[in-house]
Amino acid sequence: MNIVYLDESGFAVDSPRTHGYTKKGRRCYARKDWHARGRLNAIGAIAGFVFLTVCLFDCYIDSDIFYAWLTGDLLPKVPPRSVIVMDNAAFHKRKDMTEAIESAGHIPEYLPPYSPDLNPIEHK
Template identity: 40%
Template structure:
């Protein structure tokens, strides 16, 4: 799952199968995140290797937004990590009601948004 966090709301959520890499993250930024951003917004990313591509920076700046990287080893400053923890907790409590993980994730996003 990839998503943004803005004003205590999830932004541009996307689920995918497999693992995240620069190509997948850049596509998410271009197709999902940038269209949701307002000019002048600040996009804060942690230091995951797939966040640090030049293309990601260019896409965000083309959308008239700025990019800021958190200091290394600062998960307490990364507000979306708290959302992911709540999402995992919700999924742990409700997963047995669904046949497919995708359905459980969709329900969790609807419930938590």
């Protein structure tokens, strides 16, 4: 039986630089426009040491986007009779998500609350 771990993450595309160069003895300054320029979100899944899929989105990941990714991208790539491990995000437990996983012949499992360290994809 294979175990597949998945997670989603997001980051700003214009993250500020924390280091720079200047003449020795001088302080480095930079101007920063703190208005958000955009956000990139990613969803990925691993089985063992292999990434099954990683997808980038230029929008927030909600339950509809996650469902489309799950059914259209992940489930066709998952080895038969796998356990699919997710965190406790509310939309992971939506009935249609669970039904899609189970109807594809897999078992959905959820990590304990506030335990991202138990998900190996967090360490990739």
